Amino acid sequence: MRYLPKSPSERQEMLAAIGVKSIDELFSSIPERYRLRTPLSIPGPFSEAEVIQYFKDRAAENASGYSSFLGAGVYNHLRSVVTDSIIQRGEFLTSYTPYQAEISQGTLQAIFEFQTLMCQLTGQDVANASMYDGSTATTEAVLMAERLTGRQRVLVARSVHPEYREVLKTYAKNSGLRIEEIPFTKSGTVDVQALQAALKDDVAAVVVQSPNFFGAIEWYAPLAEAAHAAGAMFVVAITEAVSLGLLRPPVEADIVAMEAQSFGMAPSYGGPYAGVIAAREKYIRQMPGRLAGQTTDSEGRRGFVLTLATREQHIRREKATSNICTNQALCALAATVHLTLLGKEGLREMAEQNHSKAQFALTELLKIPGVKRSFDAPFLNEFTVELPRSVKIVNSHLLREKIIGPLALGTPYPDLTKHALVCVTEMTPRTEIERFAGAVKRALEQPI
Amino acid sequence: MNERIKKASRHTSQSEGLIFEKSSPGKRGFELPPLDVPAADPSKTLGANYRREGVEGFPEVSEIEAIRHFTRLSTWNYAIDLGMYPLGSCTMKYNPRVNEFVARLEGIASEHPYQPQELSQGCLKILRLLEKCLLEITGMDAITLQPAAGAQGELTGLLLIRAYLQKQGNPRKKVLIPDSAHGTNPATAVISGYEVENIKSGAEGQVDLERLRQQVTEDVAALMITNPSTLGIFEHNLPEIAQILHDKGALLYMDGANMNALTGITRPGELGVDVMHLNLHKTFSTPHGGGGPGAGPVAMKKILEPFRPVPILVEKENGRLALEPVRPDSIGRVKAFTSNFGVLVRALAYILAYGPGVRQATEDAVLNANYIRKHLEGVYELPYSLPSMHEVVFSDAIQKKNDVNTMDIAKRLIDYGFHPYTTAFPLIVHGAMMIEPTESESREECDLFIDAMKSIAEEAATQPEIVKTAPHTTRVRRLDEVAAARKPVLRWKPGAPRSQAAD
Secondary structure, three states, rough: OOOOOOHHHHHHHHHHHOOOOOOHHHHHHOOHHOOOOOOOOOOOOOOOOHHHHHHHHHOOOOOOOEEEEEOOOOOOOOOHHHHHHHOOOOOHOOOOOOOOOEEEEEHHHHHHHHHHHHHHHHOOOEEEEEEEHHHHHHHHHHHHHHHHOOOOEEEOOOOOOOHHHHHHHHHHOOOOOOEEEEEEEEOEEHHHHHHHHOOOOOOEEEEEEEOOOOOEEEOOHHHHHHHOOOOOOOEEEOOHHHHOOEEOOOOOOOEEEEEEOOOOOHHHHOOOOEEEEEEOOHHHHHHOOOOEEEOOOOOOOOHHHHHHHHHHHHHHHHHOOOOOOOOOOHHHHHHHHHHHHHHHHHHHHHHHHHHHHHHHHHHHHHOOOOOEEEEOOOOHHHHHHEEEOOOOHHHHHHOOOOOOOEOOOOOOHHHEEEEEEEOOOOOOHHEEEEHHHHHHHHHOOOOO | HHHHHOOOOOOOOOOOHHHHOOOOOOOOOOOOOOOOOOOOOOOHOOOEEOOOOOOOOOOOHHHHHHHHHHHHHHHHOOOOOOOOOEEEEOOOOOOOOHHHHHHOOOOOOOOOOOOOHHHHHHHHHHHHHHHHHHHHOOOOOOOEEOOHHHHHHHHOOOOHHHHHHHHHHOOOOOOEEEOOOOOHHHHHHOOOOOOOEEEEEEOOEEEEEHHHHHHOOOEEEEEEEEEEOOOOOOOOHHHHHHHHHHOOEEEEEEHHHHHHHHOOOHHHHOOOOOOOOOOEEEEEEEEOOOOOOOOOOOOOHHHHHHOOOOOOOOOOOOOOOOEOOOOOOOOOOOOOOOOEEEEEEEEHHHHHHHHHHHHHHHHHHHHHHHHHHHHHEEOOOOOOOOOOOOOOEEEOOOHHHHOOOOOHHHHHHOOOOOOOOOOOOOOOOOOEEOOOEEEEEEEOHHHHHHHHHHHHHHHHHHHHHHHHOOOOOOOOOOOOOOHHHHOOOOOOOOOOOOOOOOO
């Protein structure tokens, strides 16, 4: 087998050196009756070509060749081929967690650069080396707020991504946290009055997302003020990181939890992505996960090490700030390379293109009789429209024209039946936007 | 030393600063196609939300500078592609390149988790086949592929146990954890809402049945066991351990980090384990990538199936696959968007490449570990004499006589061209040296490792200073971790001094 560097004679020689006659003897500590005597019933072995064929066959059963207007937390953005050529280098791809700093300086310096980029983007002081994704980063931000305030109530905007809220609920059940939802207004943004009414001195955190699940951009100041006046921490979740190329960062936040998938990671049917957690310097010792810090070696050279490990599970065990060990390092490296390539101007231009295309799409859609804009809040590259009939039916017509239509909001938000979340990025050609609008028009003209 | 070093040991040492130190306004590494719609005016459409300037301090370099920067950085890393990582419990095996290729296929990498399920049958088939293979390997009844890493798998497993016990009326209070356990185990127990109670290992480093009988009360929800233990030794009492727990209504959780000793040889489900996680980035070859991503699927017995995280993969009558988002007893989601799918693709590619022959990988892993053990017995102290499986734990007791400890030996191993073994773990062995070669190492590489370790033992006896001040051949010497923690510098800031980069 090509992954096993042993010849049959080498195996024999090694067994002899150990002093046993067969490999079976090396498993003698497993009671006989529990040892498998038949081969596992799994497919294979496959040669390399057969492995490739298997996955090509699966790829052909998916959605190739369709235009998509889906976003909702996972975004199609341009990715330079340079990113892959870097992260596929064996020294990055096949290296271990950089606990042995002297032979991991490549990884450690890249993490330090990632941490820096995330701070620059979010306007925060410190960022860690990654979390699993935006949803768990948001959850861990809330757990941080619980530890820092000693309080147990959490107010979460209903306009935060439904799956992020579900993950938070799963974790909260076992830590005594009480999660309450804050409604959104007709504008599609957080209801400040409802928030103020709900705030008391028992709230650990107020959690909002911007742009929120409907694509609406939140104005942070009154939300942060209200939270801080009650002694609660202000947590901002960001699912579309490209938005920070054009939108002012959440400087009012105490903790930012972000999904970095938009920076060089393929949608890949749900993962792997990279969560970001960034916060004010004073909260550093309550941060979860790995941190790369700058230092010097015994001869005065700059170098980098994993630091403040007393927060982490391998040192602190049951008193750790989190149980996280493996994070999303290679994905964070992809983001680092991607952002380096895009640079200051490139990120801004990408965000501008997203915004222009989304504005254009909205204009085209509003020309269709019966189509209305759901919310009047400003948006970046996602917006919500109301259709005169079922989104699911419209989408089934669109599929016949090889278009994957916008996300129907009725399931996560029963009060928003017939509303749809449209996402347009720099990757959507104008001709496809026009074709999409045409297809929606045709779908609405179909007899019911 | 030179004659004894048979491998190249010098690291490439090209100097390279931070990317921010190389930036210059106006440079770009990536261009976008021109805008094909009217340009919006963000100062009007975004109002006060508009970020007028670009992100301050962001890099501004060309494509070639980006390539050079990251390529130079990469040459400072050790990696499996370069040589062995004898890291115990990490299972640093070869990361097959075909896995990278298939994960990037158009139609695999491009799929959106919310696209219609009828257009995702390929993805769902991949998930279903992986589920079936992992169930066959573990001998369990049901599985979730959602958790993003081993630690998250542990959390999921404990939440399943909690939900199951809760449904019976009492979630209970405590989880028993051996003193040899990986740190994620107690950290996870706390996050799951349980108290941790340590159970002291027996004289042979195993779970002590008598102590277990005393400690398992009706306040105990579960025991978290690693098998083989973190000493690399098979817990041959596993069925009895399961019985003791089950008699009191508690469950047995197995940390599957060491599955590389068991795959194809035995099945945890047949040994009495109720629920376990797997580390796909260990046993199933998905790359470590400098610290992740991984995946931590959780396999379980039927009793825990109703509590699995949603969505659940189901087969419909017409053979179609679907993800069902609602199950009344589910513990909920542990992660958005279903799973680290790209990692799952790589794991399935690995399993398909081997087929039932994956047993040979396990046998070679155990062969390599025992070969190394045989040659280093007597050179280093072996604290536990029971047979080793895929990893062996020595201690630095002999070398400590000259004030040379496991950390020093590990650092000196770097000069011989290897990554260190796992130091100072498990906690029950003072001065632990945990060595796991995996099946990916040839006899030649094992011999080189043995030679290196023997040479270092001799140095520890005759010239300890060279070991205590190692490594000597890396581009940076030992880094000051104390200073890093005392005054943490965790990011670059504009105006930061360009400190002396390593030369």
